[in-house]
Amino acid sequence: MNTPINRRRFLRGTGALIALPALDSIGFRRFASAADKSPAKPPKRCVFLSIGFGVTKETWFPDQGHTGSDYELSEGLSPLSRHQSDITVVQGCANQYSNEAHWGSTFWLTGANRYSVPGQNMANSISADQVVARHLGQDTRFSSIQLNASTLEGHGPGLSLAWNQRGKPVAGQDDPVQVFHKLFSPDDMPLEQRQAAIAENRSVLDAVLTQARRVQRGLTKTDNDKLDEYFQGIRDIETRLKKEEAWLEVPKAKAPLDEPEPGLKGKAEIEIMQDLIVAALQTDSTRALSYRMPGQSLLQSLDLKPSAHNVSHYSPGERMEASKVRDKTHSELLARLIDKLKATKEADGSSLFDHTAVAFGSNISSIHYLTNCPTILTGGGANLKLGQHLVLPKDTPLCNVWLTILQGLDINAERHGDSTGVVKELQA
Numbered sequence: 001m002n003t004p005i006n007r008r009r010f011l012r013g014t015g016a017l018i019a020l021p022a023l024d025s026i027g028f029r030r031f032a033s034a035a036d037k038s039p040a041k042p043p044k045r046c047v048f049l050s051i052g053f054g055v056t057k058e059t060w061f062p063d064q065g066h067t068g069s070d071y072e073l074s075e076g077l078s079p080l081s082r083h084q085s086d087i088t089v090v091q092g093c094a095n096q097y098s099n100e101a102h103w104g105s106t107f108w109l110t111g112a113n114r115y116s117v118p119g120q121n122m123a124n125s126i127s128a129d130q131v132v133a134r135h136l137g138q139d140t141r142f143s144s145i146q147l148n149a150s151t152l153e154g155h156g157p158g159l160s161l162a163w164n165q166r167g168k169p170v171a172g173q174d175d176p177v178q179v180f181h182k183l184f185s186p187d188d189m190p191l192e193q194r195q196a197a198i199a200e201n202r203s204v205l206d207a208v209l210t211q212a213r214r215v216q217r218g219l220t221k222t223d224n225d226k227l228d229e230y231f232q233g234i235r236d237i238e239t240r241l242k243k244e245e246a247w248l249e250v251p252k253a254k255a256p257l258d259e260p261e262p263g264l265k266g267k268a269e270i271e272i273m274q275d276l277i278v279a280a281l282q283t284d285s286t287r288a289l290s291y292r293m294p295g296q297s298l299l300q301s302l303d304l305k306p307s308a309h310n311v312s313h314y315s316p317g318e319r320m321e322a323s324k325v326r327d328k329t330h331s332e333l334l335a336r337l338i339d340k341l342k343a344t345k346e347a348d349g350s351s352l353f354d355h356t357a358v359a360f361g362s363n364i365s366s367i368h369y370l371t372n373c374p375t376i377l378t379g380g381g382a383n384l385k386l387g388q389h390l391v392l393p394k395d396t397p398l399c400n401v402w403l404t405i406l407q408g409l410d411i412n413a414e415r416h417g418d419s420t421g422v423v424k425e426l427q428a
Helices: 004-013 020-025 028-035 078-086 128-136 176-184 191-216 221-246 266-282 296-301 308-312 318-343 398-408
Strands: 045-050 087-094 145-147 288-292 356-361 375-378 388-397
Touching (some): 045 128, 045 266, 078 318, 087 398, 128 288, 145 176, 145 266, 266 296, 266 318, 296 308, 296 318, 308 318, 318 356, 356 398, 375 398, 388 398
Parallel strands (some): 045 356, 087 388, 145 288
Antiparallel strands (some): 087 375
């Protein structure tokens, strides 16, 4: 158990989920060399942007009677007019298991059944962004980046939009300054100390696995299932350590933007997070990002008095007007992000927009409605048919859209969440 090869044989022999012999052959050793080379063809990337409480259904959704490319943008989407040929608005989708009117993000990328695990009142499954990370994140310093807002009303439980393959929440960061330093600031700790820290963590894992083996014999099936989940958690840690080790001597990319000002909130906070998203993609620091966008702080930055929760329960009057302003601001910000993606050039002369798939939306339609999830798709990364208004049959699984994106990113996925198939109308 003291040597790496014996430890890996042990893990493989348990029949648990952490078959680690493949770790040395799945590409970690090529990270350092790959980081210094520009790919002949720009890589595919993916970004998911989620709002908490949904939209103003009377003024956000385009007229369902006018579909295809010949449709008129709604009032709430009007700031996107200069990009109408590069966005697709999808109606008709829902997560069949959604039952929480204030959980706009918890199951948005997973399509999971909250009650799928007997004895638990909260279960989840892997989110679409983490499927992307597992397939597109092998050659980047960070497999994925999770961003949070400073205020998260309406999003529901979770540490970010991301949930790992065990349905456990993945932590996110809500401070743009910290995100900047994570992406671009050099590590202050000397290389030898960082190597020693990684070695220390690995020795602790060895001890933990030894103890786990001692108690494994004679356990019930339920307890063995719990131990399997525990082993999977250990595997996740070891995988991360392996990747950190491979990148130890590779300098971080030079920052293409200045360090953000501290304390930004609301609209300014979203703008700097957008800038960091573009910078992370531009430097190929990661190819999978997600962002839970703010609610209350956005309204406050727009001088709107109602709370984010009260705006979500709008009726004609002040709340509804605030909801409309919020919607237009979201559209303005999305248009801004598209502008930046188009303006950022790749080595071959194409734009970042051409190779990045972007999804914007919420698991909540409006008020307490959980059907017809607001969904906007843009970017050329997933080979989607853009410039259209698509109305799908009522309660089409939202995961059908995610599955279509995953396959468009050249990820060999047969299903995702509660998907029943791809959306052929979305495929270019």
